Amino acid sequence: MERRNEILETITDKPGITFRELARELGIGIGDLQYHLRKLEKEGRVFSRKTGKRRYLFPKGFEEKAQRLLIAISTETRRRILLLLMEGPKNQKDMARSLGLSQPTVSYHMNELIKLGVVTAEKESRSVIYTLSYDPELIARLIKEYRPSLWEKLADNLIDLLTSVGDGE
Missing domain, CATH: 1.10.10.10 (Winged helix-like DNA-binding domain superfamily/Winged helix DNA-binding domain)
Structure with missing residues (x-):
């Protein structure tokens, strides 16, 4: 849960951060980050927009x-x-x-x-x-x-x- 809050806080501070940037910045493995992002998206706390090959992450209501x-x-x-x-x-x-x-x-x-x-x-x-x-x-x-x-x-x-x-x- 602490890891998830750290992810949410980073997305809130840097809306539009890419999936890869977020993984790099937080030092989180791809699979671990995918898991937590799925949970955050299901809870409606974040959402993503895919453009081209990149996935951009935003906090709810952005x-x-x-x-x-x-x-x-x-x-x-x-x-x-x-x-x-x-x-x-x-x-x-x-x-x-x-x-x-x-x-x-x-x-x-x-x-x-x-x-x-x-x-x-x-x-x-x-x-x-x-x-x-x-x-x-x-x-x-x-x-x-x-x-x-x-x-x-x-x-x-x-x-x-x-x-x-x-x-x-």
Whole structure:
């Protein structure tokens, strides 16, 4: 029971944590974690959402809009895309160039973000323009509240960027 409470507490503190991350963080074997999660799900204290090959865990009653966003920011590439889109709508070619990624890679991640409802796509002549479906302030609040280490990393990146701009003068 103590182990189960530890699992529940971690999921509550880090909603959207993946099954594998949770196992690693708590040092629990896969079978043991599966057992306790089944019990917690039957009790209605947690639920999971499977997207692609990953299983994301949330505490009971966690807002769906926030679920989708936390799933979206769970991978580095999607976080980078969302941060880029916070500047405004972009097409795939511009995003690929800005992020140093291939267009097929950007396309794959954009399709995943569209499925989650985090981004919308609108055809404009020969290209597709992608726009955030969420208010950038909500994205920033969720990152700051539920992924503080990510927030610190983003702040460090901003400081590095500002420092490099200042050195160029």
